[in-house]
Amino acid sequence: MSRENSLVTAQWVEDNLDTDGIVLIEVDEDTTAYDKGHIRGAIKLDWTTDLQDQVRRDFVDKEQFEALLSERGVSNDDTVVLYGGNNNWFAAYAYWYFKLYGHSDVKLLDGGRKKWELDSRELTDALPTREKTSYTATEQDHSIRAFRDETVAAIGVKNLIDVRSPDEYAGRLLAPAHLPQEQSQRAGHVPTSLNVPWSKNCNDDGTFKSDDELKALYAEVGIDDSKDTIALCRIGERSSLTWFVLKELLGHQNVKNYDGSWTEYGSLVGVPITLGDEPGEA
Amino acid sequence: MCGAKEGGLSLDGVNVAKEAVIQGQVLRGEEPVPNAYVRLLDRSGEFTAEVPTSATGHFRFFAGDGEWTLRTLAPKAQPVDTRVVAATGSVAEVQVLVSA
Numbered sequence: 001m002s003r004e005n006s007l008v009t010a011q012w013v014e015d016n017l018d019t020d021g022i023v024l025i026e027v028d029e030d031t032t033a034y035d036k037g038h039i040r041g042a043i044k045l046d047w048t049t050d051l052q053d054q055v056r057r058d059f060v061d062k063e064q065f066e067a068l069l070s071e072r073g074v075s076n077d078d079t080v081v082l083y084g085g086n087n088n089w090f091a092a093y094a095y096w097y098f099k100l101y102g103h104s105d106v107k108l109l110d111g112g113r114k115k116w117e118l119d120s121r122e123l124t125d126a127l128p129t130r131e132k133t134s135y136t137a138t139e140q141d142h143s144i145r146a147f148r149d150e151t152v153a154a155i156g157v158k159n160l161i162d163v164r165s166p167d168e169y170a171g172r173l174l175a176p177a178h179l180p181q182e183q184s185q186r187a188g189h190v191p192t193s194l195n196v197p198w199s200k201n202c203n204d205d206g207t208f209k210s211d212d213e214l215k216a217l218y219a220e221v222g223i224d225d226s227k228d229t230i231a232l233c234r235i236g237e238r239s240s241l242t243w244f245v246l247k248e249l250l251g252h253q254n255v256k257n258y259d260g261s262w263t264e265y266g267s268l269v270g271v272p273i274t275l276g277d278e279p280g281e282a
Numbered sequence: 283m284c285g286a287k288e289g290g291l292s293l294d295g296v297n298v299a300k301e302a303v304i305q306g307q308v309l310r311g312e313e314p315v316p317n318a319y320v321r322l323l324d325r326s327g328e329f330t331a332e333v334p335t336s337a338t339g340h341f342r343f344f345a346g347d348g349e350w351t352l353r354t355l356a357p358k359a360q361p362v363d364t365r366v367v368a369a370t371g372s373v374a375e376v377q378v379l380v381s382a
Contacts, residue, residue, distance in 0.1 A: 030334065086332055114334075117317050120357045165330045173346055176331045199329035204321070204355060 037123030073130025083109035092241035102138030111206040146256035156282025159229040160193035184266030228254035302368040305342035306376035314339030318356035
């Protein structure tokens, strides 16, 4: 993958608002953002209800994902362009999710909703209508999804990239600073994990930094290109953005997102935890 | 309530005793700015969180004790940096003025 086939600019989106075969989808951390105004023609996916099983802690299964996209009018051969707030935090999560279920042509709007708004581009309240489709998903691609046992086994072996803020990594905060402080049983990080806050991937306006800047960012913390990589955060959303950077923009081969992330790891009994700003020993 | 100004964002449902709240409003002149983005940077200037402002220009963070910087981005305005100190059990109220 590369920047050319995984990212589109706000101008490209504006130029293609009426192009057939392109579906704009807004996915926001603030699930009401779409209702306050969205890019014309865009549909909404709610990450809390549409993309999560409502009983178990897991994603919707293949059949549920197929039913969801069929009902929203997305076809297998559509180009899906995702955007959202907060540097595309949850849009990147949805991107990873679409890849997990095998959608071939997915792109992110570089800068997401913030860039669109800061450019003073048009938002609308009008809801689009789309014909139902018959969407077919593949089985989940576990080459991009890590689970807890694999993460424990990766300590001291693979690149572990913890993308939370430095205070969460060190154990001084349990959750991002705009959310109430709750969640995992314990604070800290997985031993040997390197802290590269997800926000470092982006410019202030939400667009991704250049490939050279991104390469330098990961080289600086000592990522080992010869090893496989697992990215994690608190609930697997911010790390989707880092997964996107490493896998789709920089072309690293074996990169997984650990969606259980700190809320799972920090509640496991008996696993090692490191406190403080240093990665710690295996 | 613990330093919250009259007319500030409602603290209903927030356990102020356990949180170090930073909140406030973004204004252009006297008009609230509903489509601004407020970023919370830690003492080293590192990004910690970001929220869009509400329809009334309001925003809120649950931070930790210490010094923080709010960086506010709004359409057609230069970014504005505002220093703020947060402490558990209190509410730091901030008014951010962006250029007209």
